[in-house]
Amino acid sequence: MYKRGYNGTSMRDIAAAVEIEAASLYNHIGQKDDILKITCFELAEKFLAGIGDIASRDLNPMEKFRAAVHMHVEILCADVHASYVFLYEWKHINEQFLARFVSMRDQYEHAFKEILGAGEKQGYFQNAGNKFAVLTVLSSMNWIVQWYKPDGYMHPAEIANQLTDFILSGLLKEK
Amino acid sequence: MYKRGYNGTSMRDIAAAVEIEAASLYNHIGQKDDILKITCFELAEKFLAGIGDIASRDLNPMEKFRAAVHMHVEILCADVHASYVFLYEWKHINEQFLARFVSMRDQYEHAFKEILGAGEKQGYFQNAGNKFAVLTVLSSMNWIVQWYKPDGYMHPAEIANQLTDFILSGLLKEK
DNA sequence: CCTACCGATCGGTAGG
């Protein structure tokens, strides 16, 4: 589903991947919809639980920010295929559940914004506590699902460290 | 096609959008494939022409970088729907042309890397002339296709300026 | 640019 997209992946493709007949899939799931729905909502729950945990801990905004980047990258890398679906195939979620999904995603972005906004107020960051900044930050992390391979030479923690440096300091050489 | 993806958009959908019958579309294009192919390759040409022009100009790496961000954002904003297809639906391009498309995209990334690498050598940037940095930079710009509306209050040039600031200096408050 | 229609494939069900 991450390879050919939701509509490009048939139940027969999925069935072939698990080496059974298409009709037999329906003993395990209700409809094709459900696979997408479950994948997207499971990840949404993970991200929200992660950011919720960080928000509630006794850390300053800078520490929270660092923890959030690590959490975000760890979840993405733990299952890049599922994460790809979560990031780019969510719009095919059944109309009935789409609003709830979007609201969870908005909640996550909002929690991120709170951390950056608090960090700005307390003098850690600048130009950080607005939607534009939050989406730029998230996007600068999310590309790794199109590239990361679990057997590669970079571990999630290293990726998170590099991304943290980039987001905090940019490319400009320190003087 | 940007809304429901390549496979989720039927020839009948496209026909309805231009208010003719599906069969009549075939007087204008050869196959469904072609719409995707033309959209993706046209944009690839634009990006390559843009970065090629900048590379050949008599500018220092910092000026080239700024020009490249503006060029990239301008092209994205000029047609966000086509850009969305270019960024996220390209993988459905016919196998026959896919390799050529990927090679053009790689060329573009390489040209960007050259600018950042030259800037690093000349003391403008740090940790900039590698693939990881280039993909992070590109990704931090590309999210705008999921969000930008031509009638919004931010012009492409303003977006490009904000993104340039972010990419160069990050979120950290200057001391 | 249309009507009429093709074979292929889709998601899903019946019945075992």
Place this chain on the structure above:
DNA sequence: CCTACCGATCGGTAGG
């Protein structure tokens, strides 16, 4: 978990 099969829809063609 399978065989057999359904109606719907797909990309595309014939013929005008």
